[in-house]
Amino acid sequence: MKKLTTLLLLALFATGLYAQSKSDFPNVTLKNLDGKDVNISKLSNNGNPIVLTFWATWCGPCIKEHNTLNDVYQDWVDETGVKLYAVSIDDSRSTAKVKPVVEGKGWDFEVLLDVNGDLRRALNVSNPPHTFLFDGNGKLVYQHSGYLEGGEEDLYEEILKVAKKKK
Amino acid sequence: MRKHILVFSALTLAFSLRVSAQSFVENGQVNGSFQTDAQYYMLDEGIGITDLNGKNLGLSGFGKIGYTNGNFSAGMRFEAFLPELNGFRPELNGVGLANFFATYDNGFVGVTVGDIYDQFGSGLVFRTYEEWALGMDNSLRGVRVVLRPTQGVTIKGLFGRQRYYWAPYLERDFASDDYRGIVRGIDAEWNLNQSIPSLSESKFTMTLGGSFVSKKQYDQSLFYIIPENVGAAAARINLGYGRVAFSTEYAYKINDPSAINNFIYHEGRSLLSSLSYSQKGFGAVLQVKRTDNMSFKSMYTGKQNDLDINFIPPINYQHNHTLASMYTYSTQPKGEMAAQFQVNYTIPKGSALGGKYGTKLTFNMSQVNDIVRDSIMFDGAMTLNQPGTLGYTTNFFAISDHRLYRDINFEIDKKINKDWHVTVQYINLRHDIETLEGHANSPEVKANIAFLDLTYKIDRRQSLHFELQGLWENEVHKGYEVEESEKKDYQKRGDWAAALLEYSINPHWSFALSDKWNYGNPVEEYRDHYFTGTVTYIHDATRVMLSAGRQSEGVVCVGGVCRTVPASSGVTLTVTTNF
Numbered sequence: 159m160k161k162l163t164t165l166l167l168l169a170l171f172a173t174g175l176y177a178q179s180k181s182d183f184p185n186v187t188l189k190n191l192d193g194k195d196v197n198i199s200k201l202s203n204n205g206n207p208i209v210l211t212f213w214a215t216w217c218g219p220c221i222k223e224h225n226t227l228n229d230v231y232q233d234w235v236d237e238t239g240v241k242l243y244a245v246s247i248d249d250s251r252s253t254a255k256v257k258p259v260v261e262g263k264g265w266d267f268e269v270l271l272d273v274n275g276d277l278r279r280a281l282n283v284s285n286p287p288h289t290f291l292f293d294g295n296g297k298l299v300y301q302h303s304g305y306l307e308g309g310e311e312d313l314y315e316e317i318l319k320v321a322k323k324k325k
Numbered sequence: 326m327r328k329h330i331l332v333f334s335a336l337t338l339a340f341s342l343r344v345s346a347q348s349f350v351e352n353g354q355v356n357g358s359f360q361t362d363a364q365y366y367m368l369d370e371g372i373g374i375t376d377l378n379g380k381n382l383g384l385s386g387f388g389k390i391g392y393t394n395g396n397f398s399a400g401m402r403f404e405a406f407l408p409e410l411n412g413f414r415p416e417l418n419g420v421g422l423a424n425f426f427a428t429y430d431n432g433f434v435g436v437t438v439g440d441i442y443d444q445f446g447s448g449l450v451f452r453t454y455e456e457w458a459l460g461m462d463n464s465l466r467g468v469r470v471v472l473r474p475t476q477g478v479t480i481k482g483l484f485g486r487q488r489y490y491w492a493p494y495l496e497r498d499f500a501s502d503d504y505r506g507i508v509r510g511i512d513a514e515w516n517l518n519q520s521i522p523s524l525s526e527s528k529f530t531m532t533l534g535g536s537f538v539s540k541k542q543y544d545q546s547l548f549y550i551i552p553e554n555v556g557a558a559a560a561r562i563n564l565g566y567g568r569v570a571f572s573t574e575y576a577y578k579i580n581d582p583s584a585i586n587n588f589i590y591h592e593g594r595s596l597l598s599s600l601s602y603s604q605k606g607f608g609a610v611l612q613v614k615r616t617d618n619m620s621f622k623s624m625y626t627g628k629q630n631d632l633d634i635n636f637i638p639p640i641n642y643q644h645n646h647t648l649a650s651m652y653t654y655s656t657q658p659k660g661e662m663a664a665q666f667q668v669n670y671t672i673p674k675g676s677a678l679g680g681k682y683g684t685k686l687t688f689n690m691s692q693v694n695d696i697v698r699d700s701i702m703f704d705g706a707m708t709l710n711q712p713g714t715l716g717y718t719t720n721f722f723a724i725s726d727h728r729l730y731r732d733i734n735f736e737i738d739k740k741i742n743k744d745w746h747v748t749v750q751y752i753n754l755r756h757d758i759e760t761l762e763g764h765a766n767s768p769e770v771k772a773n774i775a776f777l778d779l780t781y782k783i784d785r786r787q788s789l790h791f792e793l794q795g796l797w798e799n800e801v802h803k804g805y806e807v808e809e810s811e812k813k814d815y816q817k818r819g820d821w822a823a824a825l826l827e828y829s830i831n832p833h834w835s836f837a838l839s840d841k842w843n844y845g846n847p848v849e850e851y852r853d854h855y856f857t858g859t860v861t862y863i864h865d866a867t868r869v870m871l872s873a874g875r876q877s878e879g880v881v882c883v884g885g886v887c888r889t890v891p892a893s894s895g896v897t898l899t900v901t902t903n904f
Binding site: 218261 | 477605638835866868
């Protein structure tokens, strides 16, 4: 019986692993603004959705988009539990500027630095801004290239579709 | 009961076995992207295009497929230039599998075989990357090993040969024009806060790093003795304490005579430092840089942006509006003393000036001067930058009076209410067009630039976007006397006005009309209008853009690297997608 239970647990564990590895987050390590490593494949938000946005300090539409997102972000977090990571693709010309710009603009989301373009390549981003939405299991459910006025409302509708917590 | 458990566990086991057998297929994920840029060129006597030289079409495209499965990932990219777009290097003409790689990385050790993009520190001694918009790719075909023996420590080693358009990698003919050296490098980085538990929550942060890179090249020169092993080393430190951050990197390279440095045997040195302060609503950063003879290429005869092993980042504000980006600074690896200062500040919400949404201000100032070079004694005479000599001596802290670039700009960004958004910017620019763009007979650009951007949200889906820009040159404008023989150096000089109107319907459509007018060019025949109409369709990750009109002669810069684009007239179609 004991053997059987162990076997059963092992089998369940194996299927558990299987389910886990289905996440669409690439195995790429970036740095956060404090210089600490963040492995994208290990991102989790207690089963709530995660948004990754690609931006750069020199990209006008990106700044516009993130200023807009920042105005609504806290409401989104309260209503859906979503978490947003703003991935900066600034290279060594402007990495030193990212933190002062983010703080100076008063943004509330977590910012990651993709100095070498590793995540950008892994997710095939041609040009910023580019937005990805992952559900609570790390499954990529929506992506959008570019930013037009009002684009944040479409993103919010997509978040609502996968959020387990609603209002 | 027992039987049930038995059956259930057998089923579960069978299921998981099936999983491992098929995991390569089932757990694996396929991703990819595709892009194509097609340009159809037309004659346009108005802007001086009277002959297309038999080229009325340019087409570049790539398709990329990637596969990932847990710790394993692989990918390849097929590229086509049929032929290359105007302004791209003609060597790109062709089609083929340009890039492939396979990586296994379990967190402790990672191995990549194939075409590698990587960077050591800020790139002063090593950086390989790709900029599709410039037709540029200096990737390294070889092997890379990454080791993370303990939390916070990363050691990388790599070697290989760089991409040179379509030249073969297995070049054994040392005398060939395509022959380029082997690049080898090692880099180590230690994040103290991640590796020392007692520091993990400390306000004080520290990261140390160091790299060594060398190229093994073959001496093909008849005139000079070219060193066959050229080494470069760099050391860096990042420090943080609460809101203050400081980082610096210093690089040194042994003598490396090349076509770029006029075959002098001077050593190379570079220093890049940043100091910043940030708190909610306020951020300031000061950067300084010195570059002395730091061009580092795996082919000593290489020109322009070919086969760069390292990357010297320009530290200037990166303008993204048409007129302001017409005069962009590009790094001068031969020598520069540069500084930049930027402040970002948000006037808080609710205050008199901040209004309901807050007002965002940006101030930036940057300047680049040349370094000071002193003559040296050679063969009984004083010489400066003479091939085959040490070239010059230089004082590390001396700044030359020769100014290459200066930019002072100020921006106000304000959301007025739910429907209106306004941005205004003023720029005062100095640009040494002779050194930076090779227009030998053209005086320094001294320009004032103003920019107004208005966005009006009509409703939930529709919006209007309007831009108005002006560029005024104090000294070079209408009426300025230009000699007949020097006319071509005055393209794009003098006063400009530009306007853009864009109507967009979120999430799919955008329609834009724009005009740029060089009304104040001192040369009458250059006072042209550049009308363009653009339609963009976006569906999720797919974007289709069609534009028709004129493009002015200019410099397109992405990532601090620039290429010149000739004036053209015609139709451009761009399609990008991602899956």
